Amino acid sequence: MKQTNTAYRQRYWDLRAAGNFIAGGTGTGLVFVSALAFATGQNVLVPLLLGLALVGLGLSLVWLEIGKPWRAFNVFFHPQTSWMTREGMLATPLFAAGLAAALGFAPGFAIAAVLAAGFLYCQARMLRASRAIPAWSHPRIVPLILLTGLAEGAGAYLVLGEPTRPFIVLALVAASAREIVRELYRRGLSAAAAPEGTLAWFRRPEERALQTLRIAAMVLLALGLVGNTLSATIGGVLAALTGWGFKAILVTRAAYTRGLRIPRTPTRGRDTARAVEPS
């Protein structure tokens, strides 16, 4: 027999927490792509600084959310296992390397790129370790977060940096890869019997609209490849914004708990215990 669903939407992380994943993802993506662009000789000061600012903004939003903001430094106490500590620990060197790069210290770009990727990886692993929330703890969340960060960064770069063909290609590849992984993620959740509340979000009009916009972004990016820069720019913006929308939903709307799960009903006197399936 099937059990009733007791999963509910988590109530503790709101848009401020989502903002860290949004701004952190786009910010690190931007820093990463800026470093690549720097290597191809582009002037990346604006996207680099904006990327760093976004990372900073994300962390500030988290600071606003925590219950004891004046104890924020305690976040650094547990690097052994906590991906949140690790994220925090990467932030300072990331800013340092990024600023150094902005001030002309060329190796700073490479270092910042590595740190940005690491920062984003920490964010992905933070979600992966959130075992109350099946939508986050699924293993495919990690490539998805990484790829959406890249897609957002690459997309944003087309607006903030020079929308040259290689970067349009990068944005298109990242957006496409994100779409593929997102589908694999969805199937993975479905196969893992994620809470219905989570699965329902893939069918809701908001997510459908986002998906349409993501596909539109890819089409526009493809059009950019045939010479329409404006199309590429718009496509880039859409690729970034749809990532924001996805993460806002992921963190605040589709984040259902695991719920209670009993594999058996108890015997009540002389009856028989029954095996119980998840809802």
Added chain:
Amino acid sequence: MSSAAAGETRSVPTYCYNCVAGPDLMTVEVTDGVATQVRPDHKATDIHPAHGRPCIKAYGLVQKTYNPHRVLTPMKRTNPRKGRDEDPGFVPISWDEALDIVAAKLNDIRARGLLDEQGLPRVAATFGHGGTPAFYMGTLPAFLSSWGPIDYSFGSGQGVKCTHSEHLYGEFWHRAFTVCADTVSTRYIVSFGANVEVTGGVCAVRRHADARLRGIKRVQVEPYLSPTAACSAEWVPIKPKTDAAFMLAMVHVLLHEVARERLDLAFLRDRTASPYLVGPDGWYLRDPDSGKPLLWDTRSHKAVPHDTPDAVPAIEGRFEIATAIAHGPDGEVYQHSNVTARTAFDVMVEAMRPNTPDWAAAICDVPAATIRRVALEYLDNACVGETIEIDGMTLPLRPVAVTLGKTVNNGWGAFECCWSRTVLATLVGALEVPGGTLGTAIRIHKPHDNRLLSVKPGQDGFMASTFNPTDREHWFAKPTGRNAHRTLIPIVGNSPWSQALGPTHLAWLFLRETPPDWPKPTAPEVWFAFRTNPAISFWETAQLSATMATMPFIVCFAYTFDETNHMADILLPDATDLESTQLTRIGGTKMVEQHWHHRGVALRQPAVAPQGEARDFSWISAELARRIGRLDAYTAALNRGTTTFPLQGEHYDFSLRPDQVHDVDTVWDAVCKAATAELTGGKEIKDLAWFKEHGWFVVPFEQLDWYLTPTMQRLGLRYELPYQERLVRTGIELGRRLHEQGIRWWDEQLTEYQGVPHWKDVPGHWVQSVVALGAKPEDFPLWAITTKSMPYTTGNNIGIPLMNEAASNLRGHGAVTINASTATQLGIRDGDWVEVSSPIGTTTGRAAVIQGCRPDTIVIQGQYAHWKTPIAKDFAYPSLNAIAPLSLVSLALTDATGSGADVVRVRVRKVDGPARKRA
């Protein structure tokens, strides 16, 4: 953290008696004079069946004490107009002024006479659920006793929301005001809606949990998967109000489908009236000389009086009787010669013949195979022939029981259910023996605290029962109370409880509208109310509130403002649970399901000082008595033992001087000493100070005293079953009396007086009520019933937020519970707002969509829809009471015992929620 609180912490032993399943022993942690938490009384682990652990309601008492919405000074009304929409304009006054106002009213009445021109008491009083207010109102009973006649007939749900028919028939048949299984020994229980895991109290919960692990099988037959059904081995979803058909079919299976030898024939022969001979006209055939009922002696092969020594009666058969007489109604005596007599058992066998499981299946919407299987399992588990030793005495072991819940054992069909249940017990000898079906408490017969001592030999070899008279000379043509209990309900008797048992809805109804040839009663001139809120807890609550508003002078002992005291003239704030003093009995076989191996007394004491100007009830009572010049009578009542124990006994004398006011502690000190002296035969005397430290005092209570049958055996008495000659005679006499007065509106109730019950279309009463209310039955296709949750069950605790928070963990709390497939058909999803309508009104709430409910039934839990009580008025929960009729239509929904049932035909539709309405 329990240790986080600084300062001095002490643990105060006391009790919670919020519901009738109490009292629960507990302790209160008090830090620096502030009560911080309730805890179990672990010192009682060895003497209390639930190990000294109180139920959830006890934990609400801390919040109850410090509720900022409490009424903490006496108040008087300044707006003479009364009504829901009128602001009472309550203003604080001093205790002196408040008591003087009340005393002036009472003194005026005393001067004019305690009864009015209709012969009805000018003073009325209503106390809430199950008699539990008595365990909080200190010495008020002594004050009431000192006053004289008081009308207790304005109920707050009694009769329609209690196990009413069980109270009356249970006490009649086996001194069982309430009935339970002998859970510690039983192996099989068929429970028709008895929600013991919710309302049975902590002792029952613990006993049943132990029984489950022991391997009991409980079959729960009810429309909704209650916590009790959840904790049962099997749930049988039955159509509402068809339980009687199921039970009659069980009787049929035992009488017609199994070998007779499998029944407990010895029990039937010796402890029941099965062998009594019934004449062709339905009356017992009696010995012409002695008037005693005859039975057929298989030794002498002749009819002999029932008490003939050494006779071995035939249980079955038809016998030719040469000469006999019969006693008809009104003293009529019929002569019989050469008649064919059947045994009472035979009459039952014939009457049950048509009640096959297939017949019942169509009525109950339960497969015939299930009904048959349950009946046979009941028989298989009865272990007829086995014995057990209890306290050195060998008794039959019959580990099967049938228990009944509310809505099953009240209202139409309840007589059939109570009869079937008790007969099922007698068929296998499982009545009042170890493992079987037991009574717990008595309230109609005396002494209230000892059901065994209440058994006295009566007529025809049965125990004596006190019916209200129905003979022409003694029948109360003029009601003595506004619900006419002595006029209409012979079986309710006239004990101090009888009037309040009901039919209490008739008191409210008659004040508003009366049937033909029935004079409209006067309103009481003064009405006292305590721990009761009939404006919420009765039916058609809007109308009832309007009726209440017509009462000229209402005195409410007030905790917070509520829907009833909104109509009051004077509010008196009493010191509540943790603030006041009282001694109460514990242990023995108290109501519901207790069954201790000890009995004794427990003290409720002020763990903390009363908040504001709240005063101990005993102080209030003494002051009222003094102000109306009844101090002598009041103190005499105390000395008589109105509180619990007489203050003077064989071994002791702690009586109080009648000419002076005694303070609260002096009174209870005397009661403590008297109680312990009485319990120990004067060997041990514990004073109030001792009780304040230790909390309770007990002496052993023999398990043998849980069972009535040994007493019946000792006195040579028979249970008055299966045939109901006395009830038939009573019914005919009552009918004659009423018809002599031209009263025909009670005729349907008269049909309930039957020798052996015959099925009538019980649920049809409610379908017909839709027509009577001018609507079409097809427009109201669903049954609506109600149920309870432990945090709120009869707890008088609606305004305590902790209870609401805890209850919210349970599905259906504050909601309209509806079956998932029905909800889908109606386009309703879990959490949607729905409107439930009956022909008289609507109530709205959120839907709780579940699987564990019949598709044709919805459940509205609890009693809500408050509009005045703080906290509760913001709940927006639905209430069945708002849509259950209380009008002349409900007269037709009242059975012969004066009880109704919480059943309404309804329709349900999805609606916008209140928030969206506002928008």
Added chain:
Amino acid sequence: MVADLRRCVGCQTCTVACKESNATPPGVQWRRVFDIEAGEYPDVRRVFVPTGCQHCDDPPCLEVCPSTATGKRADGIVTIDYELCIGCAYCIMACPYEARYKVDDERFAFGDDATPNERKRADPRMLGVVTKCTFCVDIVDAGLAQGLVPGRDMAATPACVQSCISGALRFGDLEDPRSGIAQLLAENQWFRMHEAEGTGPGFYYLWDKAPPL
């Protein structure tokens, strides 16, 4: 901790006993009892499931906690240091048992103002940090200090177990084969919640007696 699902009636007495003993604010239930249905009408079962912090062997909350506020004692009790916790709620997202709560602002039963008992028990340390069941560690420790045995002596036993009217909740030392707990687990079949998560929860749900050998 053992919860015998055969006994539990869903009365929520443990819920409120915990709330009073630990003075948790409205809405915070370190111990609570879920009311769960399984099956379809008419073949339905309703099960009452007491839950709370499972004091896991390998607590996911401890792993993610960035501040090391969440700790684990040698006796297995998972603790929170309210002085270290930053209230990030990450542990709430990591706990598969929905056992953790965070309250940022004072909440009182009757609205804006504290009642005298709430004032007496108010603990500002509990605001803005994450809280959960401590297995009434203060009661347990105080009892142990007096030489009492948790689970056997009620004065050394968590409030929920003390209060449980059906006897469903039991507490004790799993490592001690003579403890009532060890005996219950040996004599009955049990499961642990979300066993596949590998957290090693310390909450055992009894559902039937052990099959005959």
